[in-house]
Amino acid sequence: MKTTAQNRATARPLSPLLLLRLALRDLRGGLHGFGIFLACIALGVAAITGVASLSRSLEAGLAAQGRVILGGDVAFETVQSEWTAPEEKFLRAHGQLSKAATLRAMARVADGKKGNGGEATLIEIKAVDGAYPLVGDVTIAPEQPLSEAFSERDGFAGIVADTELLTRLGLAIGDPVRIGDKLFILRGTLSHEPDHLAGGLGFGPRVLMSEAALRSTSLLAPGALVHWLYRLALSPSGSGPNTSVVDSRDLDQFVAETRAAFPQAGWEIRTRDNISPQFSRNLERFTQFLTLVGLTSLLIGGVGVANAIHGFVARKKPVIATLKALGAPGSAVFTLMLIEVMLITLLGTMIGGLAGSALPFAAPAVATLLPFPIEPGFYPAALGGGMVYGLLTALIFSLGPLGRAHDVPVAALFRDTIDTRPSWPRPRYLLFTSVAAAILISLLFLFSPDRRVTLLFLTAMLGSFLLLRGVALLIMIATRRLPHSRRLTGRLALANIGRPGAPTPSIVLSLGLGLTLLVALTLIDGNLHDALEHGVPRQAPSLFFIGIQHNEAAAFEQFLHKEAPNGKVELVPMLRGRIVSLNGRPAESVTPTPETAWALQGDRGITFADATPPGSSLVAGAWWPHDYQGPPLVSMEAEIAQGLGLSLGDRLTVNVLGREIEAKIANLRKVNWQNFGINFVLVFSPATFAGAPATDLATLTLPGGVADPQSPLLTRELARQFPGVTSLRVKDALDAINNAVSQLAIAIRGMSAIALLAAILVLSGALAAGQQARLRHAVILKVLGATRSRLLVILLLEYGFLGLATALFGILAGSLAASLIVTKLMHLSFVWIWQRALAAAGVALALTLILGLLGTWRILGQKPAPFLRDL
Incomplete structure (x- = not known):
């Protein structure tokens, strides 16, 4: 008779096809024990695929509606200065042109006969010409042509106007409204404005008027902060009226030709294919953030995968031993089980991928949260990416446990219990795991828009895994070495935590990761809202005033001191300028850091001063003398300068009102942006802009802060005496931003809920995996006289201690992660909102107790006799 070794030596190698047939045959028995495995994989893949699909749907919606949203094929924007005749002639030769102006102003109720001032509010004006809209339709109620x-x-x-204006001022159709120094009649309300998304975030209701009507007001005084928009519907023939839509290549060629023809024009150019570069970048980053949160859910689920594979190998020990007894090598057994696991993983990723792909089709629910057009569709790249992440994650967490199947002895056929001490799998399986992890990391970096964020995420995840593993080990060691309690229940509870084969590592790892993420996201969300609602400094301005003519500045300041004698007034001159070159290099060729790129995008406010502005402190260089009349000097914000690669002595050129001015960087300042005061990136020496038509920007700080009840009364009187000045309440601006942040917070909370659900699944799986051992212990204790109530107390103490220890780690790690993100990435002050952190910890403790008791409730009622007969 041949020995086992001889059988192995003479056995024919198992072909991959045969292994696949055996795997499929084995799976016909069902997926018992893989429910949590499937749920963990499907949940993580659904989160990743759903985020990617929704992002693609937003991009497709913007692309499909881009021409309507932009108001044409291409849009050119300038600040303050209108186009020259040659520029306008050039555009009109290439298609149909529409011109519009946008600015902020004040609207107030007026008596139709006397024009007496009433309540006033901030409005967003859009003045259009007769060609508007080039694309789409404006709908007005009551229905009438524009x-x-x-x-x-x-x-x-x-x-x-928007119906909000009627609500704020108590108006009705046909009522007179005073805007600037002119009286208008409200003829209708805006039901639909095709290009409203292109206007960005507004702080007041939209008002549409004709360009001619705007010019008849005092709002276009020199230095007024008005944006001129030129929308062009290109004609494929290059001239004449637009009859069809040009393709993207012709559009890009036209933009390139326009830039070449007018290199010094200073336009901000947008096309229908790239409506808002800033929005596209923000969408890309937010998608990355949510994808990483979804990947965290998947990695948390990976712990559940590992638990399921451990149980799978334990259940298959007789099968493994039989195959080995028949001559199958360990590598063939490993391959067979790996095929089974990956087939199940493929099923889970398909379920999750299809569920995530269906998210954009929930248009009615999603559209209420996102004010952007969504083009639902099936995106194979999003589905494929989610499935690849799911397969790799399952592979990483499966290879190690499956590798132990290689060394299951044939003796497992003859003994129910063999040596169960944990051991490392063979080096080849550790190598396979490392390769799979390297591929996953490489894909993350390859498709990451911000590799620094990806690196931080991977570092945090690896650190969390190692720390939690260490915490679990310390808990087990501590429970073994603690002095024995005099109370039997306490002694047994601690012994269960530190015993060999206890689910402590899995419980701590799954619950700790989920809780860390939950605490971190909760604190980030709380700090964002706290910064907007309660983080306003006590000395923050209550009101901003824009468009103050320089010859009215003294009278305006006198008015503020009279109306608000206890208020603090700050008055600063302002112009608009655009950085066009740095040390002789065109701004377009400079690669700034992501945080400072905005400084080179379009026009920005600039000022001049003979002393260091309030809220700033010099960090390098010196301020120019009070009576300095030499060549232009500029003071620059230090972090912006560093992000643009500038230092003391470097030169930058700005375009102000069509004139280019080169200045030397004389000093660098650190600016406290969070004080809500008047701050500028660029402050020039006063002689630089001598005689330029600057307007003044003012702030008023009232004793009651941003919510001072005097603000509305002051705004009303201001609109009457200075109709050309626009006032903005800081509280209104914060409310508008807060609403936008709240919409984003919904997505963050949804993803954190998915991560918590993954942790719950893993926790329940870890508890279920240890039921057989718990059943054996419970029966022995019952034989020794333990009652059900005593067993219940032991379980409560055990799970309560584990939950409390893990909750403490989650609070510390989550708070640390949140503080780093808030301070380093968001550049905000971090406040530890202990109520939220403790609430999250309480949830973790409750979950551990509830799931622990639910998982062992059947054990408490188990009778000893049937179990003892099977021993």
């Missing part, structure tokens, strides 16, 4: 609504009747031009 030209009719704007027409002048009885000496008064008409306007249409």
Whole structure:
């Protein structure tokens, strides 16, 4: 008779096809024990695929509606200065052109006969010409053409506005409204404005009027902060009216030709394919953030995968031993089980991928949260990416446990219990695991828009895994070495935590990761809202005033001191300028850091001063003398300068009102942006802009802060005496930003809920995996006289101690992660909101107790006799 070794030596190698047939045959028996495995994989893949699919749907929606949202094929924007005749002639030769102006102003109720001032509010004006809109339709209630609504009747031009204006001022259709120094008649309300998304975040209701009506007001005084928009619907023939849509290549070629023809124009150019570069970048980063949170859920689920594989190998020990007895080598057994696991993983990733792909089709629910057009569709790249992440994660967490199947002895056929001491799998399986992890990391970096964020995420995840593993080990060692309690229940509870084969590592790892993420996201969310609602400094301005003509500045300041004698007034001159070159290099060729790129995008506010502005402190260089009349000097914010690669003595050129001015960097300042005061990146020496038509920007700080009840009364009187000045309440601006942040927070909370659900699944799986051992212990204790109530107390103490220890780690690690993200990435002050952190810890403790008791409730009622007969 041949020995086992001889059988192995003479056995034919198992072909991959045969192994696949055996795996499929074995799986016909069902997926018992893989429920949590499937749920963990499907949940993580659904989160990743759903985020990617929704992002692609937003991009597709913007692309499909890009021409309507932008108002044409290409849009050119300038600040303050209108186009020259040659520029406008050039555009009109290439298609149909529409011109618009946008600015902020004040609207107030007016008596139709006397024009007496009433309540006032901030509005967002858009003045358009007769060609507007080039694409799409404006819908007005009551229904009427836009030209009719704007027409002048009885000496008064008409306007249409958002219904919010009617609510704020208590108006009705046909009522007079004073804007600037001119009286208008409200002719209708805006039901639909095709290009409203292109306007960005607004702080007041939209008001549409004709360009001619705007020019008849005092709002276009020199230095007024007005944005001029030129929308062009290109004609494929290059001239004449637009008859069809040009393709993207012709569009890009036209933009390149326009830049070459007018290199010094200073336009901000947007096309229908790239409506808002800043929005696209923000969407990309937010998608990356949510994808990483989804990947965290997947990695948390990986612990559940490992638990399931451990149970799978334990259940298959007789099968493994039989195959080995028949001559199958350990590598063939490993391959067979790996095929089975990956087939199940493929099923889980398909379920999760299809569920995530269906998210964009929930348009009615999603559209209420996102004010952007969504183009639902099936995106194979998003599905494939989610499935690849799921397969790799399952592979990483499966190879190690499956590698132990290689060394299951044939003796397992003859003994129910063999040596169960944990051992490392063979080096080849550790190598396979490392290769799979390297591939996953490489894919993350390859498709990451911000590799620094990816590196931080991977470092945090690896550190969390190692720390939690160490915490679990310390808990087990501590429970073994603690002095024995006099109370039997306490002694047994601690013994269960530190015993060999206890689920302590899995419980601590799964619950700790989920809780760390939950605490971190909760604190980030709380700090964002706290910064907007309660983080306003006590000395923050209550009101901002824009568009103060320089010859009115003294009278305006006197007015503020009279109306608010206890208020603090700050008045600063302001112009608009655009950085066009750095040390002779065009700004377009400079690669700034992501945090400072905004400084090179479009026009920015600049000022001049003879002393260091309030809220700033010099960190390098010296301020110029009070009576300095030499070549232009500039003071620059230190972090912006560093991000642009600039230092003391370097030179930058700005374009102000069409004139290019080169200045030397004389000093660098650190600016406290969080004080909500008047701060500028660039502050020039006063002689640089001598005679330039600058306007003034002012702030008023009232004793009651941003919510001072005097603000509305002051705004009303200001609109009456200075109709050309725009006032903005800081509280209104914070409310608008807070609403936008709240919409983003919904997505963050949803992803954190998925991560917590993954942790719950893993926790329940870890508890279920140890049920057989718990059953044996419970029966022995019952034979020795333990009652059900005593067993219940032991379980409560055991799970309560584990939950409390893990909750403490989660609070510390989550708070540390949140503080780093808030301070280093968001550049905000971090506040430890202990109520939220403790609430999250309480949830973790409750979950551990509930799941622990639910998982062992059947054990408490188990009778000893049937179990003892099977021993």
